[in-house]
Amino acid sequence: MFAIVASAQFYCLWLATTSVLAYDFVYVACCIHIILQVRLLKWKIKNALDRYQENPKPKLWYYITHHQFLYSMFQRMRNIFSAMLLFHYLVTLFSSCFVLLQLLLRNLDAVSYASQIVTIVFYIAQFALYTFPAEEVAFQFLDLPNAIYISKWYKNDVEIQRLMLYVMLKSQQQKYFTGAGLIDINVETFDSVLRKALSFCAIFKNLLKN
Known part of the structure; x- marks a missing residue:
């Protein structure tokens, strides 16, 4: 019975790990493709x-x-990964707070302390894997009007200038990836997760002192 339970746990762990890695790989690969x-x-x-x-x-x-076409591809990615990005935002935030709380309340040995540090680093690194590519995708779309502006567009005829104006206006409507439409997923979101976790840790530490 112990062997059956251990085998089932190993199978579930292997399945979950490969699924998460494959999902992350598809997300990062799509972001890199759009950026290039x-x-x-x-x-x-x-x-x-x-x-x-x-x-x-x-x-x-x-x-x-x-x-x-690239803009429509980006819109489809926003819809597909929207719920997943919100899930990882919440998991990273609450897991970071929980691990920091354990480090404050429990007297851990060196091995347990290192394990908790590795856990929180893993959650933060995984969330960074989502936020930084999302930031770069949005930046590349927003930077397209600058590339047109520094070109010699003024030497072309009026009709071509109107075409470029349309592209510039369309690019300025660029949006970020979102977590179910509730939060933008970018570098500022990554920074806010770290600040909220540290603020929670500081507030709880002050409460313990008082």
């Missing part, structure tokens, strides 16, 4: 505007269509 595609798109648009051509409009139309 938007960087390449910025370079191509700037290059097309800087180089004098007889009719750059067809090529720019293709770039605009590609930008719309």
Whole structure:
């Protein structure tokens, strides 16, 4: 019976670990793909505007269509990963507070203390794996108008300038990944989790002293 229970626990642990890692890998891979595609798109648009051509409009139309495709891909990712990002935000926040509380209240030996530190580092590192790529994706979309602005757009005809104005306005509507629409997922969110956990630890420590 002990062997059966141990085997079941090992199977569940292995299944959960591989599922989480695979899910994280898909998220990071999609973010990296969008980041590289938007960087390449910025370079191509700037290059097309800087180089004098007889009719750059067809090529720019293709770039605009590609930008719309990348933006729609980003919107689908926001919908797919929305609930998961909120879940990891809450897990990281409450787990960090719980581990810090244990470090305050319990007299742990060196092994247990190191185990708790590794646990909290793992939760924070995993949440960073979600927030930093999300921040970079949003930044690349928001930086597209700057790439157009520093190009030689003014040397092109009025119709092309209107096309570029449309792209700039569309890019400025860029949003962050969200946790079920309740919170934005970016570097500021990562920083707020750390500050809230440390604030909770400091408040509880003061309560114990008083």
